[in-house]
Amino acid sequence: MSTNSRIYLKLKEEDKNKIAKANKDNIKLNVFVFETPTITLDNDYISVYCHWDGYIKGGVGESLFKYHTEYDKILNMLLFGYLSFITYDEIRPYYAWRGEKEEPWEYVKPNLTNDTKLSESYDYLFDYQTNKWYVRCKETNKKWEDLENYIS
Numbered sequence: 489m490s491t492n493s494r495i496y497l498k499l500k501e502e503d504k505n506k507i508a509k510a511n512k513d514n515i516k517l518n519v520f521v522f523e524t525p526t527i528t529l530d531n532d533y534i535s536v537y538c539h540w541d542g543y544i545k546g547g548v549g550e551s552l553f554k555y556h557t558e559y560d561k562i563l564n565m566l567l568f569g570y571l572s573f574i575t576y577d578e579i580r581p582y583y584a585w586r587g588e589k590e591e592p593w594e595y596v597k598p599n600l601t602n603d604t605k606l607s608e609s610y611d612y613l614f615d616y617q618t619n620k621w622y623v624r625c626k627e628t629n630k631k632w633e634d635l636e637n638y639i640s
Contacts, residue, residue, distance in 0.1 A: 493542030493610040495552065495571075496535040497562050500616055503529050510567035525593055527567060531600040533613075536566050539582060540573040542610040544623060544638045551575050552612055552621050553635050559616045569596040604632075 509526045527534075541547035555576040556562055565574075570582035582596050599606060604613060604624075611624040613632060621635040628638075 490540050491542040491547065491610070492540075492608040493538045493548045493612060494535050494606055494608040495538055495548070495566065495574075496533050496604055496611065496613040497559070497566055498533055498613065498615045498617070499529055499531070499563075500559065503563070504532070505530055508563070508567055511564055525597075527598060527600070529600065532602045533600070533604060534563065534566050535599045535601065535604075535606060536568075536570050537582070537608065538571040538574060542608060544610065544625070544627070544635070547610075548574055549610065549612060549621075549623055549635055550639060552614070553639050556614075557619075557621075559614070559619075562614050566598050569593070569598055 506529050507526045508529055538548055542549075544550065551574050556565065556574070565579055568579070568581055572580040572582050574580075604611065607624070609625065612635065613622045613624070614620070615622065622632045623635045623638060624630055624632050
């Protein structure tokens with residue numbers, strides 16, 4: 489059974505309403521990535537679903553906290569759309585874990601929203617203003633808490 493998660497990024501004011509496109513040269517992927525359409529960053533947050541290993545320790549939470557800590561790189565990662573998993577050195581698009589061709593973009597594109605109401609088993613939020621990751625899950629009573637408090 490998969491333990492899913494959702495990864496959010498609070499967008500900087502200067503990025504809002506800009507057209508963005510993922511850059512394959514700035515991210516380590518172990519599979520070929522098809523061309524991704526451009527996305528207009530027209531809300532406060534961008535988020536993606538991540539299918540596997542969403543838990544904090546040894547999963548998505550720890551990978552984000554330890555290895556994905558720069559706003560521009562996090563934004564680029566999310567622009568690829570839904571993910572199968574994320575580790576310290578690998579980010580795999582959602583369709584790739586089964587070796588399938590890319591799913592239609594409408595099904596895997598990032599979500600743009602003005603709130604963080606979309607929710608999975610584990611939700612992670614990077615806030616550029618504090619330069620920190622936050623987590624929301626059953627361990628935090630579904631409230632946003634500093635992820636660092638749950639990693640050590």
